[in-house]
Each structure stands twice: as structure tokens, then as C-alpha cells.
Amino acid sequence: MFLSKLDSLANAIKLVKDNQKFTEVEEVPISEAHKRVLAEDIMAFHDSPPFDKSSMDGYAVIAENTFGASQSAPKKFKIIDAIGAGDFSSKIVNSNEAIIIATGAPIPDGANAVLMKEYTTSDEDDLTIYSQVTPGENISPKSEDIEKGQKVLCKNTFIRYQEMGLIASAGYDTVKVFKKPRVKIIITGNELVEPTKEEIDKAKIINSNQFTTKAMVEDSGAIAEITHAGDTFGEVREAILEASLEFDVIITTGGTAISKGDVVLDALADLGEILFHGVAVRPGKPVGAGIVNGKMIFTLSGQPVASMSQFDMVVRKYLFEMQGRPFEFHLQKRVSELKVPSQLGRTDFIRAVADDECAKHVLNRGSGIIRSMVEANSYIIIDENDEGYQKDDIVDVVFFDSLLW
Amino acid sequence: MFLSKLDSLANAIKLVKDNQKFTEVEEVPISEAHKRVLAEDIMAFHDSPPFDKSSMDGYAVIAENTFGASQSAPKKFKIIDAIGAGDFSSKIVNSNEAIIIATGAPIPDGANAVLMKEYTTSDEDDLTIYSQVTPGENISPKSEDIEKGQKVLCKNTFIRYQEMGLIASAGYDTVKVFKKPRVKIIITGNELVEPTKEEIDKAKIINSNQFTTKAMVEDSGAIAEITHAGDTFGEVREAILEASLEFDVIITTGGTAISKGDVVLDALADLGEILFHGVAVRPGKPVGAGIVNGKMIFTLSGQPVASMSQFDMVVRKYLFEMQGRPFEFHLQKRVSELKVPSQLGRTDFIRAVADDECAKHVLNRGSGIIRSMVEANSYIIIDENDEGYQKDDIVDVVFFDSLLW
Known part of the structure; x- marks a missing residue:
């Protein structure tokens, strides 16, 4: 499939947002509520302290x-x-x-x-x-912290350690939270083999995407399970269909085959609806998303760096918001230590090393260079309406740490 | 025990550092290495990609x-x-x-x-x-990401999702990491009861510290187990002794009793060595630390906010560094929107709400007000050599998020 008509990233994000689903609510013991998202308001059953x-x-x-x-x-x-x-x-x-x-x-x-x-x-x-x-x-004094009957936390609050204390003090031994989304990761690519220190067969490549993608899903508050599928339309179709019946979200990585275009997209089109395929971003242009059996499916690249950036661009927000937790990039202003070229009409997520004042993009940043993500701690994000920046210009930076659950 | 001679926070931190222990090394499957700390250098067994x-x-x-x-x-x-x-x-x-x-x-x-x-x-x-x-x-091109034989990651690197990909590509199916410290939390306080929506017996108070402390330990990469001990010297002594034989670190909260001073400190002095007790900080003055059977023990307050701040001041760094991960406060400069009073010779950790430019301390901040920690996203830290700040002065801020594992 030739990506001649690319969606803008803003449009891709909007298409995902328009199809946002939410997980169900479950009640868990307070001891298991840490890092979950409240699915109810917390009303105090007691004064705290209950007496002077x-x-x-x-x-x-x-x-x-x-x-x-x-x-x-x-x-x-x-x-x-x-x-x-x-x-x-x-x-x-x-x-x-x-x-x-x-x-x-x-x-x-x-x-x-x-x-x-x-x-x-x-x-x-x-x-x-x-x-x-x-x-x-x-x-x-009695009730200096909490007054009985008072609303102390609102639905959709993320439960940090502080909130754990407040919820307990309010009298909750169990608490309603949004379920963690269950995500099926379907890895395609007949060339892929498991990590090994032994010599690898000719034409084979170690499958690293399975580890990064699972870790990113977990860093989005969700639960990941991995499946491998061969590079044929039938195998990929079967894997997607099965996952759509059992999981909340599907993520594919890779999926190319000779003379058949992208089998993942073909299978997705056969089973459901493609929301978009091909976005004017770098890295990660071939990213896609669709719906199968009412479940969101994201089709990420096989190239490790492309798939990580694609995840940050469109998947994270979906997984966060599925659990009732708002997600926006926290852009911070930094001085660019280097000239940053870009292209009108394309959004760039440029791996960078930033501190409290400056940002400097990583120079060697092909979409297969995992080291570039390892060296970086942030992206410089260049809007589609910008042609890039000169040295010492102010750029927008988002720190990787700020993307985590 | 009257805290007439308070240690400086710097000295308390130094005493902890001088007694820093490290966890052992264990080998885990690469699939379980996410958010662990490397206990070995990663040397590439393969070129990546292995061919053009x-x-x-x-x-x-x-x-x-x-x-x-x-x-x-x-x-x-x-x-x-x-x-x-x-x-x-x-x-x-x-x-x-x-x-x-x-x-x-x-x-x-x-x-x-x-x-x-x-x-x-x-x-x-x-x-x-x-x-x-x-x-x-x-x-x-062959080896554009990794060259065979190259050191791609150093010992003590924290394994984010990106590092997962690089370790796998280098050929590691298992990886050596530092063990997670096992922490015993001993909760004292005869007044404490479990959270309940029902009416609470007179003179009883819901035990919220157990939840916040366990969550903070987990937010420091460690594993927590909770025990309750009655407020007697014998019970507390027994609990500490038992924990010192089985766990890597002990944390106590509370522990007051009539006419016997602080039973926790008495038990600690009886079983081992007190490193310090009483630090010139606010909140959290009565914090202490010691060694029992070679294991570090931290004695935190029963007051919820005091115990959280004490944890941030002295416990977090110990737990991080025990696993080979360096920990320093990442101080950022912000404009104070309010006057911040302090006192020479005392370090203040003032709960605050900060954004990219300003910080404003939470006004209602008694050491029992959990809500003040819930409203806050940061501390304004005032050094012992400062007497406080005027409105619009530049202050040092550390974000809560930056303290997490």
C-alpha cells in the first residue's frame, strides 16, 4: 500500500479520540489501588482525626x-x-x-x-x-484533615501514595477503579528470532520489539500479552480476529510480505475498518489504526525506533484515557543547541538530550537505531507548521519520563 | 527521648550513606528486566542489524x-x-x-x-x-545500531523500555540485575484500626500510614511487607529483631507510649545502634535511623505527612542506591508566588503546587493534613542556611514525580 495521502498527526489523534473506549469499573481492596484511577468520588465516612x-x-x-x-x-x-x-x-x-x-x-x-x-x-x-x-x-483538632461527608477526591483521580492515605482515612477498605486494559501485541516478521548469544541463522534478526512494546504498554498502566504471527494474510488475520474477541486493544508490529503489500493492513481491512494508515510524521510514517469487532487496533512499524515513537504519538493517550486518566504531552520550552531541520506539513519527534535549559538532538537517528532512543531522554517536537529551527531557537521538548504512567 | 540535639539533614543523609548496603545480583529473563538496574555491562554478541x-x-x-x-x-x-x-x-x-x-x-x-x-x-x-x-x-547497513563486541550499556543503567530493546538486540535472553530490596514495615500505634465505613470505636484512628508507606517503598523499586506491633517495648523489640533476620531494610512508623519515651527508639537502642534521632527539618523532626543485625532501620513518625516527607528525605535514596541506582533531588528553579518563612538551621520541605514557572506552597500544612500532600505536586526545599523567601524570589523545587522509581 503506497502512502501517497498521509493524514496529519492531529487528524490521526482525532480519529483515535473519536473512537476512544473506556474499561469497565472494578472494586479492589485499598491495598491494591496504588497507581490506579478512581472510578468513583471519595466521600469521607469519618472526620479525620475523629477527635481532638x-x-x-x-x-x-x-x-x-x-x-x-x-x-x-x-x-x-x-x-x-x-x-x-x-x-x-x-x-x-x-x-x-x-x-x-x-x-x-x-x-x-x-x-x-x-x-x-x-x-x-x-x-x-x-x-x-x-x-x-x-x-x-x-x-x-478533630476533622482538621477531613470532614465527615466531604468529597475528598474526585472520580478520575490518579491514585499516588498520598491519595492512598486519604482514601483509607476516609474509610474505604475497597475502592472502585477502572480496569487495566488488556492488550494483545501481535509481532509479525518471519525474520525474527528470540534473543540468543549463539550465532544467528542467516537472514534472521533478533526480535527486540516484543520487549520494548510490552514494556511501553505496561508503562501505560495496561497489561500486555504477546503473540507471534507469520507474515501471511491468513495467519495475521487469524491472530487479529482472535485477539479482537478476547482483548481490549490490539497492537501489531511489522507485517510486510512480498508482493502483497502490508498483510497487516490487508487483514485489518478484511476484518474491520481502517481509521488511518500513513501519517505525516517522522519517524513512523506508516503507522495505522483501525477497529475490529469494536476493538481499537494500532499497526506499528517493525523498525524499533519508529514503533516506539508511533506508540508515543497515538497509543499511549488511548491506553491512558481508556482508564480514565487524561493524557497530554507536557511540552517544555528549551534552547536548541543545534540547528533542527524539518519539513512543512510533517510533525517530527526528534530524539534529544535535554536538561533544565537546553536540548540537543541525538545525531545518529535512523529509525532502526535503538541506541538513539537509549541516548535520549526526550523528544524535540516540531509542529507540521514549522520548517525547523536554528541553533539557539526555543523548541518544544517532551521528556520521556513525563510520558510514563 | 527529648530531641534537644538535632542533626542537620545533611549529616543524617551522610550517616545513611556511610552505611549504604547493596542488594545481591540475580539473573532474570530479559522479559522481566524492565525497570530493574543492570548489574553487568552489556556487550553485543551480534551486529545489529546482522546484515545489510x-x-x-x-x-x-x-x-x-x-x-x-x-x-x-x-x-x-x-x-x-x-x-x-x-x-x-x-x-x-x-x-x-x-x-x-x-x-x-x-x-x-x-x-x-x-x-x-x-x-x-x-x-x-x-x-x-x-x-x-x-x-x-x-x-x-549491517551493524548501524550495534557492532559485535561493543559495550552497549554499562552496569548500573536503569532499564527503561528502550534499554529492553537494546539488551535483546545484543543477544541477552537473561540479564544480571540487582535484587529488589525486601522491606519490612512495622506499624506501631495501639490507636490504629483498619479502614472501615462503619463507626469507629472511641479513641481509635484509621491506619493510613501502612498504605502510603507501602506505596512509597514500591515507588522506590522495592518490595514491602507490613507488620503491626503493639506499643510496648517487648512487642516492638520482637518485631524489629525478627525483621532484621529476614529483611534487607526495616521501616517503623509511630511508636509512642506513656512514660517510656519512644519505645521504637528504646528497642532499637537495645538491639543495635542508633545512627541519628531527631533532625533539624520540618516536617518530620523526630525521624531516626539505626542498624540492627547489619540491617538499616528507619524510624518514621506516626503523623502521615511527617512520615511521607521523612521517607523522601532519607529512605528513598537508600532504597534506590541499594539497587545500584543513583538518587539525587533534581532541584528546579521556580518563582515563589508567596512569601515562604523558614528558620536558620532547619531544612524545610514545603508542600507546593508548581508549574513550569512558578511555585506556590500549600497553605494548610500541619503534619497530619494528608490533603496537603494530595493537593501538592512538589516540595519547595529551603536549605538550613536560608531564612525563607519573599514573594517573587527564586526557590528550589523538587517535583514528586521526579522522586519515583
Whole structure:
């Protein structure tokens, strides 16, 4: 198939977006919710803390009784009870009385401050204090973090470690999240063999795409399974059909055969609908996408670098958003240390090494040079309306790290 | 234990560094190497590609024979063979001969270019070409990515998806990586209960630290297991002792009890050596670390925010470097949108919301306010030698995302 009419990248992205599907919702134990996406609002079932809580080990007292106390003018108190963490006292603190209190324990009635143990001495029930406290001192007030009934997190929030704490504090032992998409990766290419240190048969090439593609799928929050298919229309068609019945998304890599054009695209056209094939980008022009049995299928190149860039251009966003997580490139402005040529009408994803100020593209960047992706930490992205940049121009950079789940 | 003599954060970090241990090396299948750290140099066992490879579907020809061919001046060739991907031809291409070739197939002897199929027509063995090619066109030369014998990755490289491809291409079906540290998290606090939507007993508080701490350990490339211990010296001592025999690292959270000081520190002092306890930082002053049976133990606060910040200050680096992965805060310069007060001699980790230009600290930031960590995406870090900043001053910011494995 000759790619004479290329879609713009913007149009390809729009076609994918118009066919965006979402995974179902599942309920998981809170312990398994890390790095998932909320499929429900989190409403607090409790105040947090649930009571006025001591934030120090010390003595619960009436602050006003301590006023004026100092090393040279100590004051005397009577100890009437002790509260450990997890316990409470049924006694009421009256004037010049104190209750021993542990960090995390509830402030007893009558008291309004906690005096740190370090500013006191005691002899059985007799307490001598050498410092004063203000009302509220060393107390974490009830509901200072969360108020019961309050919405503390919205649906579609990505659950980092911080959110784990908030969801637990709100009272959730299970939480509704979007399921991870299951992705079938179909590797084509009769020339491909598994990695080996032994000599490789003539005309064979090690299959590295299976590892990079699976890792990229996992870096998009999804679950990947790999299948290999021979380079015939029948085998590829069968693999796609089977995958479309069992998986949420299909990704193919490679798929060329003599005198038959691209068998992957032929099989896709036979089974379903091609959304686009051929995009005005570099690297990665032959990228395609389609729908089979209602499932999105992305057809990536066999060239390792092309397939990685194609994944970043169109697949990542689909996998993120399938799980309710918005995805946009976080473009940052950098000074280009080199001249960057491009071509009007084509979007370039140029592998680069960038720091906090500058970006410098990797020089050796054929679409088969995996080393160029290894040396790089970012893309310089050149819009289709730009013809490239001069040295010292400001360019748009997206860091690889910012693309990860 | 009264923290009258606080260590500086720099000194605490140095004490941890001086006691840095490393995990052992294990050999894993390449399929499991993603996001691990290389424990060996990767030397290429093969050239990649292993031969001059066609990068297009088309015809292998002698480029010079095509010179001058155009739509109006086509040239005639004889087709003498066909090479699919994974196959090779034993024929030699002579003048005005062509061999059909698939993407990924080896260029046959005699040929020095591939003419894309789209610029030809054919009738059985007769080929007509309408375009010319230059020598080397549409050929990926042997070893353009990797040369056999070359060192392609160094020990201690973090294996991203790109490195997966390079390691496979170099011929490795297994790879030596550093083992993931096994971390025992000991949660203390008699007041703690599991998350529940039901009413909670008086004086009890939901245990959120277990979830945040486990997630942070996992975000540091390590494996976490949680134990709960009661707030007594004996129970905590037993839990630490047991963990020190089975795990690589121990983390405790909380651990306060009436009139006994901090039982965790007492147990640690009894079993081993305290490296430091009490650091001039905010939040998180009571953080400590020590050694028991040769294993590093970190004692974090029970206050959720304090424990998260303490983890970022001293634990993350230890867990990263244990696996051979260097860890430093990636400080970025931002304009502070607010005045940021601090105190000479204390390092502040102030939760903030930052973008590409500015940073604004979260206002409500008591050490129990998990919401403040949820609202934030970064810390403003104020060095112990600074007294704080005015509005519009340049401050150092570290993004939470940059701290993750």
C-alpha cells in the first residue's frame, strides 16, 4: 500500500479520540489501588482525626493554668489519670489537674492543651511544670484533615501514595477503579528470532520489539500479552480476529510480505475498518489504526525506533484515557543547541538530550537505531507548521519520563 | 527521648550513606528486566542489524543501472528471484537484474540499493522502473545500531523500555540485575484500626500510614511487607529483631507510649545502634535511623505527612542506591508566588503546587493534613542556611514525580 495521502498527526489523534473506549469499573481492596484511577468520588465516612488528638507525649491541661510558669517560677499540678494511644479517659480535667497523654490519644474533657513531658518533672501524682502552653497547643483538632461527608477526591483521580492515605482515612477498605486494559501485541516478521548469544541463522534478526512494546504498554498502566504471527494474510488475520474477541486493544508490529503489500493492513481491512494508515510524521510514517469487532487496533512499524515513537504519538493517550486518566504531552520550552531541520506539513519527534535549559538532538537517528532512543531522554517536537529551527531557537521538548504512567 | 540535639539533614543523609548496603545480583529473563538496574555491562554478541537489510518492500538492484529512469523514460529490468523476510537469495544481481525483496530481508550480493515497489510495474519476470535510486538507498547497513563486541550499556543503567530493546538486540535472553530490596514495615500505634465505613470505636484512628508507606517503598523499586506491633517495648523489640533476620531494610512508623519515651527508639537502642534521632527539618523532626543485625532501620513518625516527607528525605535514596541506582533531588528553579518563612538551621520541605514557572506552597500544612500532600505536586526545599523567601524570589523545587522509581 503506497502512502501517497498521509493524514496529519492531529487528524490521526482525532480519529483515535473519536473512537476512544473506556474499561469497565472494578472494586479492589485499598491495598491494591496504588497507581490506579478512581472510578468513583471519595466521600469521607469519618472526620479525620475523629477527635481532638494529642500530637505530643505530655500532659493534658487547662492552658490558662500554665500561664506564667517558667524554670524560675514552676507551677504544681495533680496527675489524675493516664491515656495511652487507643485509650480515652472518662475523667474531666479541672483547675490545676493534668492527665498523662500519649501522642495520638484523645484530649480529655476539660483540657485544651498538651504540655510536652520534657518541660515537667513528676513524683507520683505530683507534677511540676516549668513552661506555659497556649490554648490548642500540641492538639490536632478533630476533622482538621477531613470532614465527615466531604468529597475528598474526585472520580478520575490518579491514585499516588498520598491519595492512598486519604482514601483509607476516609474509610474505604475497597475502592472502585477502572480496569487495566488488556492488550494483545501481535509481532509479525518471519525474520525474527528470540534473543540468543549463539550465532544467528542467516537472514534472521533478533526480535527486540516484543520487549520494548510490552514494556511501553505496561508503562501505560495496561497489561500486555504477546503473540507471534507469520507474515501471511491468513495467519495475521487469524491472530487479529482472535485477539479482537478476547482483548481490549490490539497492537501489531511489522507485517510486510512480498508482493502483497502490508498483510497487516490487508487483514485489518478484511476484518474491520481502517481509521488511518500513513501519517505525516517522522519517524513512523506508516503507522495505522483501525477497529475490529469494536476493538481499537494500532499497526506499528517493525523498525524499533519508529514503533516506539508511533506508540508515543497515538497509543499511549488511548491506553491512558481508556482508564480514565487524561493524557497530554507536557511540552517544555528549551534552547536548541543545534540547528533542527524539518519539513512543512510533517510533525517530527526528534530524539534529544535535554536538561533544565537546553536540548540537543541525538545525531545518529535512523529509525532502526535503538541506541538513539537509549541516548535520549526526550523528544524535540516540531509542529507540521514549522520548517525547523536554528541553533539557539526555543523548541518544544517532551521528556520521556513525563510520558510514563 | 527529648530531641534537644538535632542533626542537620545533611549529616543524617551522610550517616545513611556511610552505611549504604547493596542488594545481591540475580539473573532474570530479559522479559522481566524492565525497570530493574543492570548489574553487568552489556556487550553485543551480534551486529545489529546482522546484515545489510532492506528497509522497504521493493527491488534490490544496482543503483547505477537506475540512473536516468523517470516516468517519461522508464527502464527495463529482469526479475531473477524473490526474498521474503527471514529468507535470503543465493543469486547475484547483475546489470539490469532485480530481486524482489521484503522489508527486513538481506540485500543480495551484487545489489547496492532497493527501489520501492511503488515506482515500478511488472509483468511476470519483466520489471519496468520509473524512478532512480542512489547507492545505499533504502538499506539499513549491517551493524548501524550495534557492532559485535561493543559495550552497549554499562552496569548500573536503569532499564527503561528502550534499554529492553537494546539488551535483546545484543543477544541477552537473561540479564544480571540487582535484587529488589525486601522491606519490612512495622506499624506501631495501639490507636490504629483498619479502614472501615462503619463507626469507629472511641479513641481509635484509621491506619493510613501502612498504605502510603507501602506505596512509597514500591515507588522506590522495592518490595514491602507490613507488620503491626503493639506499643510496648517487648512487642516492638520482637518485631524489629525478627525483621532484621529476614529483611534487607526495616521501616517503623509511630511508636509512642506513656512514660517510656519512644519505645521504637528504646528497642532499637537495645538491639543495635542508633545512627541519628531527631533532625533539624520540618516536617518530620523526630525521624531516626539505626542498624540492627547489619540491617538499616528507619524510624518514621506516626503523623502521615511527617512520615511521607521523612521517607523522601532519607529512605528513598537508600532504597534506590541499594539497587545500584543513583538518587539525587533534581532541584528546579521556580518563582515563589508567596512569601515562604523558614528558620536558620532547619531544612524545610514545603508542600507546593508548581508549574513550569512558578511555585506556590500549600497553605494548610500541619503534619497530619494528608490533603496537603494530595493537593501538592512538589516540595519547595529551603536549605538550613536560608531564612525563607519573599514573594517573587527564586526557590528550589523538587517535583514528586521526579522522586519515583
